Amino acid sequence: MTTNDDFQKKYSKVWTRKINRYYDDRGHFLEHFRQNQAIDIDVNFVQDSVSFSHKNVLRGLHIQENQWQLSTLLRGSVRYFVLDVDPKSSDYLKLHILDLSTEGTSQVLAAPGVAHGFFAESSEVVMAYKTSTYYDDSLQYGINFSSFSDLNITFGNSIRSIRDMKFVGLTKILSNEKFNEFQSRII
Template sequence: MKAIPQAIPEVLLLEPRVFGDERGFFYESFNHRQFEEAVGRSVSFVQDNHSRSVKNVLRGLHYQVQQPQGKLVRVVYGEVFDVAVDIRRSSSTFGQWVGAILSAENKHQLWVPEGFAHGFFVLSETAEFLYKTTNYYAPEYERSIIWNDQDLVIEWPVDVTPSLSVKDSAGSAFRDAEVFG
C-alpha cells in the first residue's frame, strides 16, 4: 500500500498494490498494521458502512460534534468525488478542504481523520461506497455543513443541481457550524 499525504497532510490517499491478469485481480483492501504505519498512530475501527447512490447524489458534509469519527472510505462500484474539510479550529489548515476521485477502477481509499467534515458526489450512474469508522454513529451529535458553502468554496465537479437529502439541504453555513477546538 502506498500512502500519499494530501494538501492537508493528515488526510491520506491510499493506493493498494493490485495483482491482476486476464482472470481478474486481487488486492488487500485493508491491513491493520500497514494502515497504522501509514497514519502514524493506533486506530481502531468499530463500524463498517455501505451505501449505494445514483448519479448526481451529493452526501455531506457530515461530522459528529461528539464521538467524532475517523473514516476510511472507498468505492467498490462506480465513481465519486470525495471531500474532507478540516473543521479543527486549532489547526493551521482550518477551513481548508481536499478532494479525490475514488472509483472501483482506481481502488483508491481516503483516510479522513477525526475532526473533519466529509462528503461525496456521485459521478457514475450508480456508486457503492464503503467506509470504516473509528466511532459509532450517533445521530444526536451529527451535524451537516452545506455542500456549496461560500466560505469553503469547494470545487465540486458538479454541472447540475445535486440531489440532496432533506438533512443535507438544511446544512449550516461553515461560519455558523459547530466545530472542534
C-alpha cells in the first residue's frame, strides 16, 4: 500500500484524517476507505459494522485482541477516546481525546493494543467501523471510564449499555492475569 498524506500519525499507534465530502443539491458523497490510500500497513479488513447513537451516549472503552480498527464518523460530532494498553508502546496507558466532526477530523485508525470509545455530542451520531478480525466477545475487554476521574472528564447524564457499565477500572484490569496474557500477545 502507498502512504496517503491525508493520514496523520497522532500517537504511537493512532492515525487520523479528514475525509473529503462532496456536496451538491442531492446531499453529499464521501469515500471512507480506499485500499491504495491507506497508510503503509499490512492489514486486511474483514468486517464492517455501524453504530447509531443519540446525544449523550457513551460507548467504550473497548478493545479486542490483535484487531486493527478504522472508525469513521459519518454523521454528528463526538469526543473520541483512545488508550494504548501495549506495554511496549511509548503511549502506554495514556488516554488521548480527539474531537471528531463531519467538518473536521472524522476518521481514526487504531492499531492492535489500543482501546477506544466515544461520547456523542450531537443529537445523532453514525459511526462506521472496519476491523481486521471478526467480532468475538471472548476476545474482548473493556475499561470503565470512571478510571479517568482524575482528568476531570464529565459526561453529564450519559447513556451507557449495561455491558459497558460493568467494565472494571484500569487498575483492576491491569492486575487481571488473562488481560496480562492478552497484553503479551499484542502484535
